Amino acid sequence: MDKLIEELKVEIIEALNLEDMEPEDIDINEPLFGDGLGLDSIDALELIVLLEKNYGIKVEDPKKGKEIFASVKTMAEYITAHQK
Amino acid sequence: MAIYINGIGLISPQETKSNASFLEEVNVLEGDYFKIAEPPYKEYIAPRELRRMSRVIRNGIVSAKIALNDSGLENPDAILTGTGLGCATDTEKFLMAMSENKESLLTPTSFIQSTHNTLGGSIAIGLGCHNYNMTYVNRGFSFESALLDAILMINGQEIENALVGGFDEMTENHNKLLLTQKHYAKENGAVAGQGSGFFALEKQINENTYAELKELETYFKPEDSAIEEKVLQILKTHDVNTSECVVLMGFNGVPVEQNKYNELRDSVFLNSCIAQYKNLSGEYYTSSAFAFWAASQILKKQSLPECMLVSGNVPSTIKHVFIYNQFLKNEHSLILLAK
Incomplete structure (x- = not known):
């Protein structure tokens, strides 16, 4: 799980072009949207594509998005549980 | 009716971000085409906005801000842009992803940023300007078309002033294609370049006026x-x-x-x-x-x-x-x- 979290942080920084951030700057429990990293709805779409492209996981139910993308940790847990 | 150039802004391969100096030092060509002498973007654009912008948008916004600050104009009556290639980097990124992923898994950002009028829209959003906004994509007449629109509207008394700009960017891939054309061939051909220039045009002359158009x-x-x-x-x-x-x-x-x-x-x-x-x-x-x-x-x-x-x-x-x-x-x- 730790390795996956580190990979995920690097992928998020690259996909969302968070230029001034390093992986260690992202707290794995920090909210991705709102107060934490301050991501928005366009970033949510980028993260959905990232999950499908890099991990082969399709988010079928949009209502689950809030739960899945709550933090880096919840994303990693979702990937671990759903990756084939 | 007289039209005056009251503010100018240019980001180019040369050190042109400051209007106080005028090509006192020259950046020589390195490589196959002219690259932009990049300004310190963070001095002009908030980091949160910056991260989604490709270089051509950044350069466009910076040059527009320089021109507006230079003129003192805060909310222009019209924003008119001209471009031949538009946002080439994001267009390439989007098309490459489309090809590589067989038309699926397309990300929104490069698509949103790939349209030719992205810059005109971004400048307007940044200023909170809801006035006339038009982008001209007329090959070698793109900037001139934007300028002509401003002239017609000012002379027609529809507007008092306008922010007019021309911008283009060059990419490695596009330059490779250009080099296969006679016009840009390495022997006796033109060297490709890029840049973004914006101008505040007004009916009134003032102490900062550069010239009359x-x-x-x-x-x-x-x-x-x-x-x-x-x-x-x-x-x-x-x-x-x-x-x-x-x-x-x-x-x-x-x-x-x-x-x-x-x-x-x-x-x-x-x-x-x-x-x-x-x-x-x-x-x-x-x-x-x-x-x-x-x-x-x-x-x-x-x-x-x-x-x-x-x-x-x-x-x-x-x-x-x-x-x-x-x-x-x-x-x-x-x-x-x-x-």
Whole structure:
């Protein structure tokens, strides 16, 4: 799980072009949207594509998005549980 | 009706972000095409906004902000942009992803940022400006078309002022394609370039005014003698003394085009000071915006940088600057600015 979290942080920084951030700057429990990293709805779409492209996981139910993308940790847990 | 250039902003391969200096040092060409001398973006754009912007958008916004700050204009009556290629990097990114992922898994950001009017929209959003906003994509006439729209609207008394700009970017991939064309071939060809120039045009003259925009004419594939006739007509209409005029010509190293410039130089402008700009900007669809910036500076500072001089003597008083630009022998534009 730790390795996956580190990979995920690097992928998020690259996909969302968070230029001034390093992986260690992202707290794995920090909210991705709102107060934490301050991501928005366009970033949510980028993260959905990232999950499908890099991990082969399709988010079928949009209502689950809030739960899945709550933090880096919840994303990693979702990937671990759903990756084939 | 008189139209004045009251603010200018240019991001280019040269150090042009400050209007206080005027090409005192020259960045020489490195590689196959001219790269942008990048400004410190964070001084102009908030980091949160910056991260989604490709370089061409960043350069466009920075140059627009420089022009607006220079003029003191806060909310222009119109934002008019011209571009030949638009946001080339994001377009390539989006198309490559489409090809690699077999038209699926497409990310939104590069799509949103790939349209030609992204810059005009971004400037308006940044300013909270809900006024007329138009982007022209007319190859070598793109900047001129934006300029013409501003002239028509100001003369038609629909607006009092306008922010007008021309921008283009070059990419490694696009330059590789260009090098396969005769116009850009390595032997006797033009060197591709890029840049973003914005201008605050107003009906009122003020203490910051650079120049008055006297004339703009565009001709698509003109007859051989047509340009000379038109130039003579413009000079007569505006009572231009060619010995007090600096002529900016788009010399680009392509022999056929060079001949066209030389013909005009050796006939109409025999006693004028002849200058060039594509040795500093490179060749691109909206390079006339670079020339427009340089012409504004020449008239306000009453000096011509050595790196631009081709022949003749710099007049002690520069009353006019005449710009003659041509693109791929098809699009010819004539612009006259006055002190």
